[in-house]
Amino acid sequence: MRLLDLGAAFAWAGLVAAWAADNAHYTYEFNAVAVTGGGYITGLIAHPTEKNLMYAGTDIGSTYRWNETLNKWIPLTDFVSEADSNLLGTESVAFDPINPARLYLAQGRYLSSNNSAFFVSDDRGETFNIYPAPFPMGSNELGRNNGERLAVDPFNSDELFMGTRTAGLWRSRDRAQTWDNVTSFPNAYANTIGISFVIFDPRRNGTIYAGATAPGGMYRSTDGGVSWTPLSGQPTSWNGTLVMANVTGPQSIAPQPMKAVLSSSGVLYITYADAPGPYGVDYGAVYSYNTVTQTWRDITPNRNNSMPPPYEPQAFPNGGFCGLSVAADDSDTLVVTSLDRDPGPAIDSLYLSRDGGSSWVDVAQLSTPDRNASGGYWGHPIVEAVLDNGTAVPLAGGCLLISPWDSEKVMYGTGATIWASDEVLSASSRWSAPGWHVQAQGIEETVCLAMISPSEGAHLLSGFGDINGFMHADLDLPQPMFALPVYSNLNGLDWAGQQPAVIVRVGQNQLNNTPETGCQLGALSGDGGANWMTFGTCQPLLNSTNTDAGTIALDATGTCLVWSAASISLEGNNPMSNESGPYYSLDLGDSWNSPTGLHVQTPNITSDKVQNGTFYSYTDGVWYLSTDGGRTYVGTNGTDINLPESPGALPVVDFTHAGQVYLPLGDQGIYHTSDFGSSWTRVSQEGVWPSLLSVGAPAPGHDNPALYMWGTVSANGTTGLYRSDDNGAGWVRINDDAHQYGGPGLIQGDPRVYGRVYIGTGGRGIVRADVVASMNTTGGVVPGTGGI
Ligand SMILES: *[C@@H]1O[C@H](CO)[C@@H](O)[C@H](O)[C@H]1NC(C)=O
Ligand SMILES: *[C@@H]1O[C@H](CO)[C@@H](O)[C@H](O)[C@H]1NC(C)=O
Numbered sequence: 001m002r003l004l005d006l007g008a009a010f011a012w013a014g015l016v017a018a019w020a021a022d023n024a025h026y027t028y029e030f031n032a033v034a035v036t037g038g039g040y041i042t043g044l045i046a047h048p049t050e051k052n053l054m055y056a057g058t059d060i061g062s063t064y065r066w067n068e069t070l071n072k073w074i075p076l077t078d079f080v081s082e083a084d085s086n087l088l089g090t091e092s093v094a095f096d097p098i099n100p101a102r103l104y105l106a107q108g109r110y111l112s113s114n115n116s117a118f119f120v121s122d123d124r125g126e127t128f129n130i131y132p133a134p135f136p137m138g139s140n141e142l143g144r145n146n147g148e149r150l151a152v153d154p155f156n157s158d159e160l161f162m163g164t165r166t167a168g169l170w171r172s173r174d175r176a177q178t179w180d181n182v183t184s185f186p187n188a189y190a191n192t193i194g195i196s197f198v199i200f201d202p203r204r205n206g207t208i209y210a211g212a213t214a215p216g217g218m219y220r221s222t223d224g225g226v227s228w229t230p231l232s233g234q235p236t237s238w239n240g241t242l243v244m245a246n247v248t249g250p251q252s253i254a255p256q257p258m259k260a261v262l263s264s265s266g267v268l269y270i271t272y273a274d275a276p277g278p279y280g281v282d283y284g285a286v287y288s289y290n291t292v293t294q295t296w297r298d299i300t301p302n303r304n305n306s307m308p309p310p311y312e313p314q315a316f317p318n319g320g321f322c323g324l325s326v327a328a329d330d331s332d333t334l335v336v337t338s339l340d341r342d343p344g345p346a347i348d349s350l351y352l353s354r355d356g357g358s359s360w361v362d363v364a365q366l367s368t369p370d371r372n373a374s375g376g377y378w379g380h381p382i383v384e385a386v387l388d389n390g391t392a393v394p395l396a397g398g399c400l401l402i403s404p405w406d407s408e409k410v411m412y413g414t415g416a417t418i419w420a421s422d423e424v425l426s427a428s429s430r431w432s433a434p435g436w437h438v439q440a441q442g443i444e445e446t447v448c449l450a451m452i453s454p455s456e457g458a459h460l461l462s463g464f465g466d467i468n469g470f471m472h473a474d475l476d477l478p479q480p481m482f483a484l485p486v487y488s489n490l491n492g493l494d495w496a497g498q499q500p501a502v503i504v505r506v507g508q509n510q511l512n513n514t515p516e517t518g519c520q521l522g523a524l525s526g527d528g529g530a531n532w533m534t535f536g537t538c539q540p541l542l543n544s545t546n547t548d549a550g551t552i553a554l555d556a557t558g559t560c561l562v563w564s565a566a567s568i569s570l571e572g573n574n575p576m577s578n579e580s581g582p583y584y585s586l587d588l589g590d591s592w593n594s595p596t597g598l599h600v601q602t603p604n605i606t607s608d609k610v611q612n613g614t615f616y617s618y619t620d621g622v623w624y625l626s627t628d629g630g631r632t633y634v635g636t637n638g639t640d641i642n643l644p645e646s647p648g649a650l651p652v653v654d655f656t657h658a659g660q661v662y663l664p665l666g667d668q669g670i671y672h673t674s675d676f677g678s679s680w681t682r683v684s685q686e687g688v689w690p691s692l693l694s695v696g697a698p699a700p701g702h703d704n705p706a707l708y709m710w711g712t713v714s715a716n717g718t719t720g721l722y723r724s725d726d727n728g729a730g731w732v733r734i735n736d737d738a739h740q741y742g743g744p745g746l747i748q749g750d751p752r753v754y755g756r757v758y759i760g761t762g763g764r765g766i767v768r769a770d771v772v773a774s775m776n777t778t779g780g781v782v783p784g785t786g787g788i
């Protein structure tokens with residue numbers, strides 16, 4: 001268990017050892033590169049009494065607080081360190097209904113990790129105390145759409161209950177510092193979802209509801225959690241009218257609770273499904289339980305729903321139900337969302353009822369006159385998704401929230417963003433389409449897989465998991481996704497050093513690669529990333545079945561391509577993997593050939609950005625150089641050219657000098673060559689341990705590029721982001737403990753802006769660190785709060 005040092009997390013940490021006179025201290029600020037959204041929103045909650053206090057929980061990017069004045073979401077936990085990256089996912093958010101300043105986050109991404117914790121705040125998430133949790137959490141596991149698992153007792157602010165995935169129900173009496181197992185709760189759930197929500201009845205001291213993702217999973221305690229009994233009358237079988245006769249039936253023997261809301265008049269509304277979600281759900285239901293009269297009603301919006309006309313019955317299972325919210329001022333007004341309604345998420349519906357579920361309006365059908373044609377969301381083709389001021393957002397898709405302060409306002413969190421409407425009730429009552437806009441500004445929840453910063457054109461081009469990639473023509477505004485071909489994961493990018501408008505990208509998708517379509521996994525742009533031409537054929541080891549399209553390098557003139565099926569080599573399970581080195585193409589991807597002299601699909605391959613046809617690789621202890629466009633390589637044992645014994649590393653090239661290369665060799669430091677690798681010198685002091693290295697524009701008065709490193713600069717020292725202006729001799733820390741983002745997966749200097757480095761994270765998108773020009777000699781760090 002590694003925990004954060006809270007004092008250090010919020011104090012300015014001071015500048016670190018290995019400072020050299022040549023390396024100026026600057027004040028840095030950190031801002032998100034705007035993509036906006038991009039990941040799964042697992043929870044949207046609003047405080048019942050404090051206006052505009054809202055939180056959005058995410059599966060791998062932790063939790064954000066809404067700031068109404070700034071009109072954006074503010075990330076709350078960017079202090080999470082690389083060692084604690086598992087804590088950068090929110091299993092559940094809870095606030096104290098009596099004291100709005102108190103916030104609780106249950107943090108932990110994966111059950112397999114033994115690092116989970118409670119982040120406890122007295123100031124709405126500005127600062128936290130952190131306590132280890134005695135059970136694992138899984139914010140990025142199945143069932144992440146359900147919940148909230150964590151709840152504060154409205155009759156005793158120090159007491160919380162938490163429904164866990166694998167360890168039963170737990171109670172804390174000291175504000176989440178220590179926890180006890182509520183062993184009286186039935187141990188009926190041999191799955192990894194467990195008890196997905198806990199709800200206190202705010203009118204009855206001692207009455208608590210808990211829902212387990214299992215048939216018959218609704219429980220109640222009326223004695224403060226001492227004893228628990230199943231709620232009688234709950235559904236224990238599927239209502240036959242919901243089940244399609246001619247397709248596969250439900251996966252569970254009875255509906256399984258997903259979410260519940262207790263209305264102001266004491267009606268417990270519950271959404272159900274036949275699987276935990278967020279994917280793989282076929283059937284679902286919605287029930288209400290009147291806690292006063294103890295009566296149940298099946299209020300499922302079903303396929304005989306007739307509003308709005310003309311309603312087309314579905315020919316496939318309805319999917320489940322998950323998202324649920326009830327108006328604060330009217331117990332009979334509620335919204336629910338379907339989940340995974342086949343044939344795809346694009347046609348999931350939002351249903352609105354004004355009469356406690358007796359009848360429903362399918363708001364999505366209202367919004368989607370051309371739903372069969374557009375393939376979009378909420379009536380908007382993806383290209384029409386906009387912020388409330390009309391700025392286009394590239395992404396579109398749950399959870400739901402009816403604003404407690406204005407029931408007209410509904411927010412809907414999807415796998416990719418938050419949609420919002422300000423007129424759901426009034427528009428729906430007229431049977432007209434409510435307008436929807438994206439309200440995810442400030443939320444950056446992507447996983448960065450590739451970045452380049454060419455010397456001309458857009459300063460940054462990116463590749464992401466799940467959402468292809470972007471040419472960031474403006475770093476502060478969301479940009480359109482790369483045009484066709486669309487990649488589910490964009491794995492590799494490169495630019496031609498002397499023709500910077502020539503860009504290449506490779507990524508995964510499941511499209512067929514035929515002579516007519518060309519290769520859908522690789523594309524070339526001649527205009528800096530605006531327009532793309534697919535390769536004629538694919539690298540022979542890669543096709544639509546591969547989940548990783550490897551890495552690609554483009555020579556300085558943009559005429560020679562080298563494409564490595566990196567993951568095939570890394571997985572080591574492909575008999576062809578060692579028969580060829582990275583394939584080369586001299587005809588812009590029409591044909592690919594196997595090289596000589598290098599016989600492994602190594603990912604560690606880089607082009608020289610000045611000299612044409614020149615590629616480098618450092619693989620399995622051997623330095624490889626090709627000067628003929630990747631056709632042939634000359635390999636030299638590293639120990640013969642003054643390199644230490646090392647498995648390999650990705651060469652990092654100086655974009656202004658041919659033959660100048662750096663190798664980040666972990667605890668063996670940084671090595672440098674200025675003669676294409678004929679000889680090497682170690683440029684870093686003892687204790688400089690890079691795990692990531694990049695170069696950017698030289699410091700004023702310097703010829704060598706500025707070096708950026710993620711790692712340490714003294715033995716066992718603080719892991720952080722460092723810059724060296726004097727070619728690795730001395731280093732200054734750029735980030736502080738408040739800006740760690742769970743550790744980057746990659747970093748990229750900017751060849752045009754001295755001091756700037758892009759930080760590619762695994763759940764917080766891309767952050768850019770910039771010198772604050774007006775404060776550039778004072779030292780210290782200005783906390784960034786994310787772009788839009
Ligand atoms: C919103 O942000 C502004 C500017 O940073 C700050 O002054 C204000 O306190 C914030 N409001 C809330 C509710 O956090
Ligand atoms: C709630 O019930 C508990 C247990 O019976 C009792 O100790 C406590 O005083 C009650 N709190 C309030 C606010 O009624």
Ligand SMILES: *[C@@H]1O[C@H](CO)[C@@H](O)[C@H](O)[C@H]1NC(C)=O
Nearest residue numbers: 167168181182183185186187
């Ligand atoms: C907690 O109690 C439950 C019984 O409700 C039991 O099944 C479970 O093993 C206990 N968990 C731990 C970690 O002790």
Ligand SMILES: *[C@@H]1O[C@H](CO)[C@@H](O)[C@H](O)[C@H]1NC(C)=O
Nearest residue numbers: 239240241242297298300302
């Ligand atoms: C089953 O669903 C139908 C259609 O919604 C409804 O009329 C009926 O009352 C439900 N049956 C039960 C037992 O809830």
Ligand SMILES: *[C@@H]1O[C@H](CO)[C@@H](O)[C@H](O)[C@H]1NC(C)=O
Nearest residue numbers: 244245246247248314315316
């Ligand atoms: C199931 O039956 C319905 C109604 O008869 C029909 O429209 C639909 O195409 C059938 N679905 C499948 C998958 O066969």
Ligand SMILES: *[C@@H]1O[C@H](CO)[C@@H](O)[C@H](O)[C@H]1NC(C)=O
Nearest residue numbers: 071387389391441476477788
């Ligand atoms: C729209 O809103 C975004 C985010 O608040 C802002 O960055 C952008 O400048 C606005 N655009 C216009 C045209 O007002």
Ligand SMILES: *[C@@H]1O[C@H](CO)[C@@H](O)[C@H](O)[C@H]1NC(C)=O
Nearest residue numbers: 540541542543544545546574
């Ligand atoms: C895809 O490539 C793999 C080898 O990497 C091969 O086994 C498989 O048959 C190929 N599939 C298709 C559809 O070409």
Ligand SMILES: *[C@@H]1O[C@H](CO)[C@@H](O)[C@H](O)[C@H]1NC(C)=O
Nearest residue numbers: 559560612613614627628629
């Ligand atoms: C590099 O450029 C030189 C001079 O134009 C040319 O002779 C040579 O063939 C080029 N090399 C490659 C690999 O394209």
Ligand SMILES: *[C@@H]1O[C@H](CO)[C@@H](O)[C@H](O)[C@H]1NC(C)=O
Nearest residue numbers: 602604619620647648649650
């Ligand atoms: C590639 O470099 C990484 C370090 O960045 C190293 O761990 C790995 O072993 C290298 N792979 C090969 C095949 O050399």
Ligand SMILES: *[C@@H]1O[C@H](CO)[C@@H](O)[C@H](O)[C@H]1NC(C)=O
Nearest residue numbers: 620621622636637638639640
């Ligand atoms: C490099 O040379 C050293 C010393 O001769 C030897 O032990 C090592 O196996 C060689 N490595 C490779 C990859 O040939």
Ligand SMILES: *[C@@H]1O[C@H](CO)[C@@H](O)[C@H](O)[C@H]1NC(C)=O
Nearest residue numbers: 667686687688714715716717
């Ligand atoms: C670094 O930590 C390791 C493992 O704890 C220890 O063996 C080593 O002596 C430390 N080195 C220094 C220079 O403190």
Ligand SMILES: *[C@@H]1O[C@H](CO)[C@@H](O)[C@H](O)[C@H]1NC(C)=O
Nearest residue numbers: 026700754755771772773776
């Ligand atoms: C810092 O400020 C000085 C003068 O105030 C200026 O010459 C220099 O370029 C600035 N450096 C950066 C990185 O902004």
